Amino acid sequence: MARVVVVGAGLGGLSAAARLAALGHAVTVLEQAPEVGGKLGWFSRDGHSFDTGPSLVTLPQVQRDLFAATGARLEDAVDLVRLDPAVGYRFADGTALSMPGRLDAVPAALDDALGAGAGRQWSALLDRAAAMWRISEQPFLRTPLEGAATLARLARRPGDVRAIAPWQSLRGLGEQYLRHPHLRTLLDRYATYSGSDPRRAPAVLATVPYAEQAFGSWYVRGGLHRLALAVLERAVAHGAVVRTGCTVGRVLLDGGRVAGVELTDGERVAADVVVSGVDAAALHTDLLPDDRRTRTARRDLGRATPSLSGFVLLLALRGRTPGLAHHTVLFPDDYDAEFDAVFGAGRHAGRPVPVADPTVYVSAPDDPALVPDGDSESWFVLVNAPRHDPGGGVDWNSPGLAERYADRVLEVMAGRGHDVRDRVRWRVVRTPADLARDTGSVGGSIYGTSSNGSRAAFLRPANASKVPGLFLVGGSAHPGGGLPLVGLSAQIVAGLVGPA
Numbered sequence: 001m002a003r004v005v006v007v008g009a010g011l012g013g014l015s016a017a018a019r020l021a022a023l024g025h026a027v028t029v030l031e032q033a034p035e036v037g038g039k040l041g042w043f044s045r046d047g048h049s050f051d052t053g054p055s056l057v058t059l060p061q062v063q064r065d066l067f068a069a070t071g072a073r074l075e076d077a078v079d080l081v082r083l084d085p086a087v088g089y090r091f092a093d094g095t096a097l098s099m100p101g102r103l104d105a106v107p108a109a110l111d112d113a114l115g116a117g118a119g120r121q122w123s124a125l126l127d128r129a130a131a132m133w134r135i136s137e138q139p140f141l142r143t144p145l146e147g148a149a150t151l152a153r154l155a156r157r158p159g160d161v162r163a164i165a166p167w168q169s170l171r172g173l174g175e176q177y178l179r180h181p182h183l184r185t186l187l188d189r190y191a192t193y194s195g196s197d198p199r200r201a202p203a204v205l206a207t208v209p210y211a212e213q214a215f216g217s218w219y220v221r222g223g224l225h226r227l228a229l230a231v232l233e234r235a236v237a238h239g240a241v242v243r244t245g246c247t248v249g250r251v252l253l254d255g256g257r258v259a260g261v262e263l264t265d266g267e268r269v270a271a272d273v274v275v276s277g278v279d280a281a282a283l284h285t286d287l288l289p290d291d292r293r294t295r296t297a298r299r300d301l302g303r304a305t306p307s308l309s310g311f312v313l314l315l316a317l318r319g320r321t322p323g324l325a326h327h328t329v330l331f332p333d334d335y336d337a338e339f340d341a342v343f344g345a346g347r348h349a350g351r352p353v354p355v356a357d358p359t360v361y362v363s364a365p366d367d368p369a370l371v372p373d374g375d376s377e378s379w380f381v382l383v384n385a386p387r388h389d390p391g392g393g394v395d396w397n398s399p400g401l402a403e404r405y406a407d408r409v410l411e412v413m414a415g416r417g418h419d420v421r422d423r424v425r426w427r428v429v430r431t432p433a434d435l436a437r438d439t440g441s442v443g444g445s446i447y448g449t450s451s452n453g454s455r456a457a458f459l460r461p462a463n464a465s466k467v468p469g470l471f472l473v474g475g476s477a478h479p480g481g482g483l484p485l486v487g488l489s490a491q492i493v494a495g496l497v498g499p500a
């Protein structure tokens with residue numbers, strides 16, 4: 001039995017803690033915030049409640065595996081609902097597309113909304129994406145990252161390399177398969193699921209829409225935050241001790257290997273194994289000593305583009321919107337302008353700025369647990385945003401910016417058919433700077449590093465660090481961000497640590 005300290009009680013840290021405790025280790029989780037969940041957060045006031053981070057569960061089988069490994073059933077712990085329709089899209093020319101929640105219904109819906117043949121184009125793309133998924137799921141997503149060995153596993157057959165096409169961008173893949181411009185826009189959007197720019201993200205990200213449509217879009221009744229609480233319960237059931245309000249200031253080493261952690265108040269907690277669930281850039285910059293190993297890790301992180309961040313509005317609304325989908329996406333006229341603004345590219349080269357005419361995502365669950373009465377709605381509104389970077393980019397703390405930009409987002413929504421300005425009881429604005437402060441993610445990056453560039457997946461830190469006894473879990477480590485991948489990172493870490 002090892003003494004394990006898990007730093008951070010986001011879904012990554014909690015999942016690792018539950019798995020390692022179930023394997024018989026003595027686990028202590030140390031979380032700086034007063035609550036667990038990290039980005040999988042929750043906000044409640046006057047009967048209006050909101051998930052402040054994730055609003056969409058994909059690949060529920062990953063969470064199911066976690067519960068099975070810790071002696072429970074996911075479906076007994078949370079009330080999972082498959083969404084159908086999955087998303088209501090509105091394109092800049094006013095075209096509406098209600099995307100079904102079942103794969104077999106997608107082609108007909110695309111033909112109806114976009115014209116005959118659109119369904120066939122999308123299905124051809126998803127066939128290719130399905131092949132990519134079969135090739136990459138086990139050797140990449142479910143296996144520790146091992147540089148050349150990982151590449152060799154992915155390239156076992158020449159046909160596999162052609163299917164993955166590491167030289168091709170997601171945008172390039174869209175141009176190859178999709179003639180309808182709205183289908184290309186739809187595919188581009190999936191780059192943002194890993195915080196990336198479709199013009200630089202690899203084609204293999206087509207596995208994201210494949211996984212979403214093949215395995216479904218899901219909601220947790222009562223709010224996704226309940227998933228964090230359910231995983232917490234699994235960890236505690238196996239004896240893990242979870243302490244909130246404890247900020248880890250240093251990872252302690254002895255003879256080059258991990259020896260425990262020191263809290264910012266000076267308390268030391270000894271450990272044989274430390275699992276870091278905090279942002280990998282923060283771990284290597286702030287918590288580890290400056291030596292050859294951390295310098296190498298920092299260099300690799302510095303070579304990758306950080307993921308985009310998000311600007312969030314929580315809207316407590318009076319009244320109801322007839323026919324509103326659970327998820328709504330309102331696309332702009334010029335999607336490339338959004339990526340240029342967020343990543344400081346093209347016309348904004350070297351100068352990221354808030355997106356003037358952003359894509360707007362609205363999540364408005366029809367769930368009585370989230371509203372004070374039947375004549376109210378709680379909307380979570382998210383737009384892609386450059387990270388908080390007072391030195392060289394956007395300073396989201398500059399006076400007035402957050403409120404001005406919130407007004408702008410509401411104006412954009414109004415222009416696209418969702419004018420709720422006279423229904424707002426109150427609103428809460430959460431900028432990338434808030435995300436950085438609340439969860440310790442550097443600059444408020446949602447997913448650690450982005451997938452921009454063909455090497456990005458290999459620049460993300462591996463789950464076993466170069467420091468013996470130190471492991472990395474969560475969205476900024478392999479295999480990446482988003483709830484399912486974070487769950488897979490915990491599974492890999494548990495496999496690396498092994499049973500007690």
Ligand SMILES: Cc1cc2nc3c(=O)[nH]c(=O)nc-3n(C[C@H](O)[C@H](O)[C@H](O)COP(=O)(O)OP(=O)(O)OC[C@H]3O[C@@H](n4cnc5c(N)ncnc54)[C@H](O)[C@@H]3O)c2cc1C
Nearest residue numbers: 008010011012032038039054055056248440474475482483
């Ligand atoms: C606005 C938004 C929308 C999103 N939408 C989706 C979605 O719809 N679907 C999806 O799958 N994913 C989505 N994501 C991504 C998803 O939330 C993350 O990938 C995932 O929750 C990350 O979990 P994590 O455990 O890696 O990190 P975190 O949740 O960031 O956890 C890290 C934890 O470490 C703690 N910590 C940091 N430093 C210290 C320290 N020094 N000492 C102690 N504790 C520390 C933090 O307080 C935090 O609790 C979204 C994220 C955001 C922000």
